[in-house]
Amino acid sequence: QVQLVQSGAEVKKPGASVKVSCKASGYTFTSNDITWVRQASGQGLEWVGGMNPNSGNADYAQRFQGRVTMTRNTSISTAYMELSRLRSEDTAVYYCARVRHGSFGLYYYYGMDVWGQGTTVTVSS
Amino acid sequence: SSELTQDPAVSVALGQTVRITCQGDSLRIYYASWYQQKPGQTPVLVIYGKNNRPSGIPDRFSGSSSGDTASLTITGAQAEDEADYYCNSRDISVKYVVFGGGTKLTVL
Numbered sequence: 001q002v003q004l005v006q007s008g009a010e011v012k013k014p015g016a017s018v019k020v021s022c023k024a025s026g027y028t029f030t031s032n033d034i035t036w037v038r039q040a041s042g043q044g045l046e047w048v049g050g051m052n053p054n055s056g057n058a059d060y061a062q063r064f065q066g067r068v069t070m071t072r073n074t075s076i077s078t079a080y081m082e083l084s085r086l087r088s089e090d091t092a093v094y095y096c097a098r099v100r101h102g103s104f105g106l107y108y109y110y111g112m113d114v115w116g117q118g119t120t121v122t123v124s125s
Numbered sequence: 126s127s128e129l130t131q132d133p134a135v136s137v138a139l140g141q142t143v144r145i146t147c148q149g150d151s152l153r154i155y156y157a158s159w160y161q162q163k164p165g166q167t168p169v170l171v172i173y174g175k176n177n178r179p180s181g182i183p184d185r186f187s188g189s190s191s192g193d194t195a196s197l198t199i200t201g202a203q204a205e206d207e208a209d210y211y212c213n214s215r216d217i218s219v220k221y222v223v224f225g226g227g228t229k230l231t232v233l
Binding site for chain 2: 100
């Protein structure tokens, strides 16, 4: 079945970097964008950025630009999100998700149809 | 980037119909996608596109859109529908992705 499996929980000190992986299976990895979303405890969903695994091109949310890098290794169907210069406010669950997008008539749509299990990143001194 | 606005909380009596709304400029060109998230669980896509349900999503969930507002309707709400619901789309620039703040649905 289609699934995304993420790497395990991380504990980092302020100023450090973290790299989370997301391994895809059950579909052609390069056929769908991969996006990353985070959720702090008790808070809503926040988009971090997304990547086209085929081209390697990525877009990042403005508030993370300069701190986040998204890459992939197509030979092992794995996407990566690296966040640097960590601060306590980055403590959250980070999800990867497969993107489904297209158009119906004059409208577009953009959705995330398969989600990884989430990776808890804790930033603490 | 543009924003999507949702009511923080909505309640519905068991078996009744409830509508959860999402408002934003991007919804004039994008259908909203809707996600259900139960405590401690991963979000689940329930509606995407004009009114499409992924496999396994009950047909009591439906989506609609008018102008800058999208709606998720649950017809005959069940106890297991109690959850947080989020809408999302790309923003008006088409470069970024935005989420609504989420609506906590309580089934009475």
